[in-house]
Amino acid sequence: MTARWLPRLLIAYALVLTGGCAALVVWLSPRDEPRAGASEILSAWRQGALAARRITAKPAAGADPGAALAAERGTPGTTLVVEHVVREGRVFTLTRTLFGLSFVAGRDGVRATLNGRDATLTADDLLRERLYRRTFGVDSEGVLDRLANQLGCGKDELWRSGSFRRLVITRTVLPRDPPELDLIRRARQETAVTTSRLTLAIKDAGRFLVQRLREDGRFSDGAPAGAGYDWAAHAAATVFLAESGERLDAYELRSAARRAGRFLQQMGSVRCGPNPCIGGLERGDTGGSADTLLAYSELATEKAGVAFRGLTAELASFLRAQQRGNGGFFTYYDRARQRGAGTDRDDVDAQAVLALARAHRITGNPADLEAARRGLRHLTGRPGLLGARDYLGGDHRVCVAMNDLWERAADPAALDYCLDWTSWGALLQIDRRSAAVAEYRGGVRPNLGWVPVPDLTATAQRTEGAIATLAAAVRAGRSADSIRALDVRMAGGVELLLREQLPGARAYLRPDAEAESDLGGFTRSPVDRDPRLATTAAAGSALLRCLRAVEPARGATGKPARRRSVKH
């Protein structure tokens, strides 16, 4: 009985599924040529607002693409942008949720037609209005609102009676007239990885963080209301300020780092048995203590930070006490029961290993080095699920710690782990072949899906881990061939960070671009508008590590390092 119907059922299923998938691909693919006379959208932007717009046909070869708005061009502070409609395609209108999902964030625009009249939202309009979702698609309600406003009708009427087209758009920013004369602003538009460009980007990121640091030592982040204070971001920003201040010999950055460090000490410190730790009434937090130890260790490297040396030794002692027999770390300290508790977590282990590795430089205590070494071995040598390690979810700090420890306790097995981690990371990186938006190449997706928009925090962290791995591989004498792909991936990540640092390539969409209030910050993704503390600290650290890697010697700033380009 089964033998008769089962094969038929499976064959029918396979045919229907294959046909359905093929039909979906064909139906949704943007294949149509743009409407005649509407393939170029020329916009004049001034102080983040649209000053004028013309929708035209493609100009003849050699013609000035900005001719239609030549009068606007002469007004100071005007940027002319041509958005080319490359193709058009259908969108789902079955439900508003599906409609919202029918667009590629950062690339696609939309045209609505109602009673013979058109309304258009370009990619720049959607970015400016914050209507792209960070992962996929657009905010359908917001898009319908804007389109209905343009057409002078109700949103529901437009949804019921209108028709919609998806516009695949590429963009050209026309040179300013008169051209930008400020050399620093012009330098910020460069994305080639040179020591001078990296130095400028690091200075900008540091300045951004200093501006966000309040008198009491707390950072003001643009986090949504109700979200708790991000202590991990605070510690990361403190570390970056201390490191960049030391590297660039910038007193302002070092002073800000000390202020942020004192805030950590005053607000987060509690007792966990005989040692101080970072935590609350019931628990001492291992991860938070590790982040703070990392910050203290950086602050303690200079003479003015001598007060942090004792704190470094005490906090390192707490972390050592949290270490398990297998080299991993308890995730928290139970203050009532006076002992470590909590399940093993790779991210906490990685935080603790890196912090102890850095602390050892200050304390000189062999116990700190041994604890870091054991922790690293636990992280990189332990067989995980069915013997396979979690390369995709691995924490970048494992490789940063491996590189930090290399001179003191070289661990070739950990280097092998990091080389595998970076190889697997290629699955997450957007390369030229898989980039739906060309500007996003080099970025790292937040997960293994087909999200077209990179996560800039993940990009910065993966890039920093890759640079650390590359540095250790070079010191270990690994062949150039074996690390060439890693070098290219790392360069892709750094170039994306340089492109996305605010004000960025789309500064003309920001009303505050001329005032430079957000200058140097990084948003969570290229389709976000608000700079974030955690992303800026992570990106700054990655750029700083890159500067150390490409610069042959101190004082060589201004001389181009190897000019890199992403070719995948």
Added chain:
Amino acid sequence: MFQRLKRLGVDRWVAVANVAVGATIALAALAALPIRSPSLAVPLFAVLALLTASAIGLAARARWADRVTRVAAIVLLLAGLLVLAGLMLELAFHRGLTGPAGGPGPLSFALTLLLVLPYTVIYPAGLLLWLDSRGPSR
């Protein structure tokens, strides 16, 4: 050696296979998936419970083993066909949306088929055919 393995009986080998397939599905769903939701967990645990019950029944050569194994195979097959359709349609959606430049390529489709088909479609189909070849339930 071969005789000893043969003496164990096909039923018990199928029981072992049930446990192996159940464990693989559980590990894939619980360890690899980044999301946890009741809409996924309830059907998953129902399928795992059926496979485990079937394995116990087949190992003990219980009377009810064939019936439970048939139910387990049908449920697993239906779930597999549903999951496969969902994954393939999602890939097709992304391919259509981003176009050939940025969407998943043929390799992604092939990899998805290879990961899902053996455990959730081919295995339960084989179970049903095996049960059918044994004739009516004892």
